[in-house]
Amino acid sequence: MNGVHDMGGMQCYGPVEPETNEPTFHADWEKRVLAINLAVGRAGGWNIDQGRSARESLPPVTYLSASYYQIWWQALVNMLIAKGLICESELASVQSDGSRADVPLAATWEDLRPGIEQGSGYDRPTSSKPLFAVGDLVRARVMNPQTHTRLPRYVRGKKGVIAAIRGAHVFPDKNAATVWEPIDREPEWLYTVVFDGVELWGDESSDEIQVSTDAWEPYLESVSLR
């Protein structure tokens, strides 16, 4: 979705403002929002791409004016309601109506530990072979899906070079199916594609700047050399 979350190249936000000795959290509620997000996934049954999709689907004014943990809070509530785990009146009254969705029990720390301490990779076995090789010239497709994608607008239609093949990874565009749709976890080959600054931004950029994105094979097309 072409949303305000896709920020690469915009010029309206002013300078970066680092905070000296920034703490990990700025308030206790931020800690709880982070923890709830990581803990409730088992009951919620959603994946990382669905979470991202929920956050970038917030109204633009909300997305741009809220702090990052506020965005997490709101997107989480939206997912919980969409999945029927809670309803708005329960949240307003802070009182369960006694119902419980037919989902797994609350995850304990022992349940959650492996995912947090060891992680879970996103590469998957595939029988297909990568279409592109390191050094190939490719073009990022011009595409504008209404749904979640990880191909930023600033590279669409631009030519770049395959710098690395990262393996076949879960494809976010399909993994981010809406919470009531079946999820397609068929992996796609993932590449790191390097673009020249001038290709992306014109003469205001320079030869000394290169930018890479990680792009799944469906985002790319080959460029024939003439």
Next chain:
Amino acid sequence: MSHDHDHPEYSELSEMDVRTRALESLLVQKGYVDPEALDKIVEYYETRVGPHNGAQMVARAWTDDGYRSRLLADATQAAAELGFAGRAGEHLVAVENTPQLHNLVVCTLCSCYPWTVLGLPPVWYKSAPYRSKAVRDPRGVLRDFGYELPSETAFRVWDSTSEMRYVVLPMRPAGTDDLSEDELATLVTRDSMIGTGLPVGAP
């Protein structure tokens, strides 16, 4: 300027505190989260992960050429050698600064960041100014952080659009030959491993 403008977060923070307590309470009542698990998660992210992990990794690479080679070949494995593994670090890549090339890591679409070696991202990393500017004007971003790199230095920006996670291996500052690995680690700042800064003592 009104009081509200001077402290825009105040009412917001207390309101978010109330809303988050309400959400947690409801989720506990309904049996979707275990409050003890939440405490453990917070403890984990406040103590176990953070830039101190990445700093140890960089200092090891500065003092041990074999480790440096392994880090650049497979950073996930090299991080695991030092005990750093887990969520948002499953596919780690280390990228090396040289006198000719400066690396900068960003996530223009959200907030992807190598949690296992750098911890949770700072607010500015998730902010619109950084996410918009890093891919277009990396030299200008460095200036925002108070660094002016030589005009001949090339920039390589890594936009973290997948589950690959990037960490910068900065250059070891000159005049540090006598320092131990632990002493070197204290020079390695978080920002130097994102690419928005340099190690302490670098020119």
